[in-house]
Amino acid sequence: MYEWAKAFHLISMTAWFAALFYLPRLFVYHAMAEDSISIERFKIMQRKLYRGIANPSMIATLGFGIWLLSLAPDYYLKQDWFIAKIAVVLAVVGYHYSCSVHLNRFATDSNQKSHRYFRVFNEVPVLFLTGIVILVVVKPF
Numbered sequence: 001m002y003e004w005a006k007a008f009h010l011i012s013m014t015a016w017f018a019a020l021f022y023l024p025r026l027f028v029y030h031a032m033a034e035d036s037i038s039i040e041r042f043k044i045m046q047r048k049l050y051r052g053i054a055n056p057s058m059i060a061t062l063g064f065g066i067w068l069l070s071l072a073p074d075y076y077l078k079q080d081w082f083i084a085k086i087a088v089v090l091a092v093v094g095y096h097y098s099c100s101v102h103l104n105r106f107a108t109d110s111n112q113k114s115h116r117y118f119r120v121f122n123e124v125p126v127l128f129l130t131g132i133v134i135l136v137v138v139k140p141f
Contacts, residue, residue, distance in 0.1 A: 005067045012060035017129055019054035020092070023099050024122035030106055031115040039109075046103050058096055065089070081139040085132055092128045 023046060030042035069076050076082045102118075105111040113121075134140065 002068070002071055005064055005071065009061060009064035009068055012057045012064055015053060015057035016061050016096075017125060019049055019057060020096065020099070020125040021122070023049050023054060023103070024118055024125075027102055027106065027113075027118040028115045028122060031111065031113065031118055043107055046106060050100065050103050054096065054099070058093070062089075062093075079139070080141045081135045084141075085135045088128055088131045088135065092125070092132075095124055095128065 026042055026046050026049065030039065030046065033039050033042060102111065102113070102121075105113075
């Protein structure tokens with residue numbers, strides 16, 4: 001049972017982070033776009049990626065993570081590395097919803113951020129993923 005929960009947790013987490021890596025990249029291109037055809041195309045791509053992949057995979061990742069936690073709560077809740085991982089996961093959820101804010105601004109043509117801003121914004125999930133992997137694999141504390 002544990003192996004299945006872990007496998008599905010990793011699969012859904014991979015899909016979630018793939019969406020979090022690509023959506024801000026679309027924001028970069030959208031912020032640079034000047035013609036209406038490209039702008040409308042980016043709106044569609046962003047909406048479909050967020051609603052069709054990012055949201056479902058986030059929900060699945062959190063669900064399978066809760067399933068894993070429920071299999072050994074006494075172990076996990078006493079581990080400092082796990083508590084730190086939960087803190088980073090909560091930050092990822094916050095980032096996910098900040099993507100929604102940006103997506104809605106693009107959808108209503110009210111974005112005020114530059115492509116340079118989104119180039120930096122695009123790097124944040126890499127930091128989150130690095131932290132989570134180190135916490136889970138290395139268990140530094």
